[in-house]
Amino acid sequence: MQTAFAIVDGRMASWTLPPRDDEVMPGVRWGSVSEVLSPAYWTAAARTAPEATHGFICLDGNLAAEVGFCLLGGHGITAEMATAAYERLEAEGVFSSGSRADAGSIFSALQRPLTVEGRSVRYRFPRQRSTRIADALVLLRERPVHTSDPRRLRSELMRIPGIGPKTASWIVRNHTGSDDVAILDIHIIRACQVMRVFGHDIRLPRDYERLEDLFLTFARRIGVQAAVLDAVMWSQMRRLPMEITRPY
Structure with a gap:
């Protein structure tokens, strides 16, 4: 097993994750928390992210x-x-x-x-x-x-x-906060390709629901809300250099 540590709300937090070579999903290794863009990395990022939804979920009824x-x-x-x-x-x-x-x-x-x-x-x-x-x-x-x-x-x-489907999912997420949909923009797709959650043979919008099911399964396997995970991925992937985020 491996242990991750982080400061959350000013206090030290820790949690145990599976060994780095265990699989989250078939063909997808956990990796280590220090391995940028690995499942373990995203687990830690999502569990420690402040205001992860970036204020986009408003639930004001409009x-x-x-x-x-x-x-x-x-x-x-x-x-x-x-x-x-x-x-x-x-x-x-x-x-x-x-x-x-x-x-x-x-x-x-x-x-x-x-x-x-x-x-x-x-x-x-x-x-x-x-x-x-x-x-x-x-x-x-x-x-x-x-x-x-x-x-x-x-x-x-x-x-x-x-x-x-992506824009409609974005509206649904913002309006309802639901974890039943995923906002699969280019940043999320690239992050999932790096981890091998998604392959390279992707055609949108044809494959949207298939990829969404894979993403939601991945979020459940790492114990993170989909609404938090795709927001954190979007925030980080759009700022990281292409040489880090380029899929295999």
């Missing part, structure tokens, strides 16, 4: 706001830029109850420069995302979705143009 926030993010847009854009639209009442904001007004708001980490920047894809958000808000008003079952909610959200 599904329209969550849909808008997630549509503003995605490939080519940093989390910081998406957050600044969302705060702009929220301040202008785009997601408030009774709002009838159209694509033109949303586009006008997204076109204006944003302040991100002290710099003035322009939001990427303002026209595309303004149309998607406006259409999504109309659909949510006209065809309310069921929110009691996380996977059913995801399926219904995927009827909205521009929302695929």
